Amino acid sequence: MDLQLTGSRVLVTGGTRGIGRAIVETFVDEGAVVEFCARNAAEIEATEKALAGRAGRATGVQLDVADGPALTGWVAAAADRMGGIDAVVANVSALAVPDTEENWKASFDVDLMHTVRLAQAALPHLEASSNGSIVAISSVSGREADFASGPYGTMKTAIVGYISGLAFQLAGRGVRANVVSPGNTYFDDGFWQGAEKGMPDLFSMALGLNPTGRMGRPEEMARAVVFLSSPVSSFTTGTNLVVDGALTRGIQL
Template sequence: MDLQLNGRTALVTGGSRGIGRAVVEALAAEGATVSFCARSADGVRTAEEELRGAGYDVYGSEVDVADGDALAAWVRESAAQRGGIDVVVANVSALAIPSTEENWAASFTTDMLGTVRLVEAALPSLEASDAGAIVTISSVSGREIDFAAGPYGTFKGAIVHYTQGLAYQLAGRVRANTVSPGNVYFPGGVWESIEQNDPDLYGHALGLNPTGRMATPQEVARAVTFLASPAATFISGTNLVVDGALTRGVQL
């Protein structure tokens, strides 16, 4: 299938590692020019060098999405330098799970406002595109009660609601969809850390998935890339769960 992403431009937040980096690579592999950001200058530089070395047209920037002014400036500069924006992928999370006031604030600023600010800054360019698409990254914790039911799960649920509202408000102009991954394992990721430091929680989480494993970032990225592409022309307002049948609730 031709995803019709060749020559398109995309922005990805949190693109230096994990799901974000896999999304950058998947979009670039389809011929898109991808600008990505992350907080770590070293992480951005390493990812950019490795992806460019593989022949991909990517551009990395050090940006903290919790800094609204810096995020908006990055979006504007990327649009000007790349000749517009066709796709935005809001991927960053504070991963703030314990229910403390600091974590509620961090989740609101990073997960929720980071998504809203990215979309609002990019919207003029997306509306000027003939294939404008928004993909937000939520989580299965946003649709069911689990160990992350505090700030993390609450704002992941809010992101789904926000995105479906965008789909309705922008219908016929810009598509908006969400991808909700289950547990995703990658070197240096949260589940590798849990495996090492809390093996009981890791074993419990692994045991809940009937596949007997966790997802790879690439498996999530493929779902994101399809929804971001012009091949998904009439898909908007959906929440695509990528969890290997981990969740058992019926999504109506």
């Protein structure tokens, strides 16, 4: 299927590792022009080199998304460089699971408010596009209570609520807004690889809950994001697409 993304101008937050890296890579392979941000300059350079020579192109900017003015400034500058914006993906998470006041603040600033600020800053450019799209990354921990309930899970729930309202508000303005909620996703230097080594009981429990017998891969999450961002998904807005291998059992009404 041709996702009709050749030449599309896309912003992705947190594009050097895990799901974010896979999202950037999938957009580039579809011919999109991508700007991504991350905090580590060396990882940005490595990602740019790894994705060079593909159908599209990817360029990275060093940025901490918890810095509101820096984030909104990046959106404006990227729009100037690319001549507009067609899609944005709010991917970054603080991954702040333990129930501490510091983690509540980090989760609010990084998970929720970076999503809000990215959407708000990009909106004028998305309205000018023929395919304006916002996709935010939540989690199955935002859909049901689990070990990550607390700062992480609560903000992931808030993201779904925010995007649902945004989809309704923007439907008549030609901009779509959707959520992808990944299940447990395993990748190098990710949370679950760390748990496998440092918290084997938690890892075994989580792995055992999934009827597929495995965890997800970043590229499986990325494909859902890129599809929802594409013109092929032009009548899909306000949805929360759960990609979890039947990990969650609740019926989503």
